[in-house]
Amino acid sequence: MVSDQASRRNSVKQLRCRECGRLRDFEPAYVCGHCFGPLEVAYDLAAVGQRVSRESIAKGPNTIWRYRELLPAPTGEPIDLGTGFTPLVKAPNLGKVLGLDHLYLKNDTLNPTGSFKDRNVAVATNFARSYGFDTLSCSSTGNLAGSVAAYAARAGLRALVFIPAGLEPGKVGAASAYGATVVEVNGTYDDVNRLCVELADLYGWAIVNVN
Known part of the structure; x- marks a missing residue:
């Protein structure tokens, strides 16, 4: 895939392994090439501090995208189903x-597909489209499958969902x-997840995993 480097927020620096701390370029990747640990986004917090304030956030839309300066998402109009800005309920x-x-308590059942996973999938879908992927895939036992399918449909992408x-x-x-x-797979959830990852690598699909 050819990345659209110009579309990335310049507050995003690199990807950092949560296990060994190694850094790598910001690109489609989900595990560390050294220790296979999970990756997280490393931000240029100084740059964020110069551009983001309570006032600038408050002026944003009533969705997750009011925080887009703090998300690893491309510029331009986002693919959006209205995720986020769900109410806090006093308990x-x-x-x-x-x-x-x-x-x-944060009532994320009011997200578009009724799950907090819409938040992760919203960002992942925009990221995947900016890198030219045409397929979103995931392994799921329910909520993630619905969210990936809904966002893929909105983005005009193919969705492949692997379930036990x-x-x-x-x-x-x-x-x-x-x-x-x-796609139903005989085996445990770990078996399903492993197969999804292997096929995504083989066929060049974007894979969404919220674990």
């Missing part, structure tokens, strides 16, 4: 049990409704 009874006077065989139909019904290809 006084639970707060009493935990000894907390001001406890609030015998999963209740209700858990993947949304993925099918959004037009994803659902």
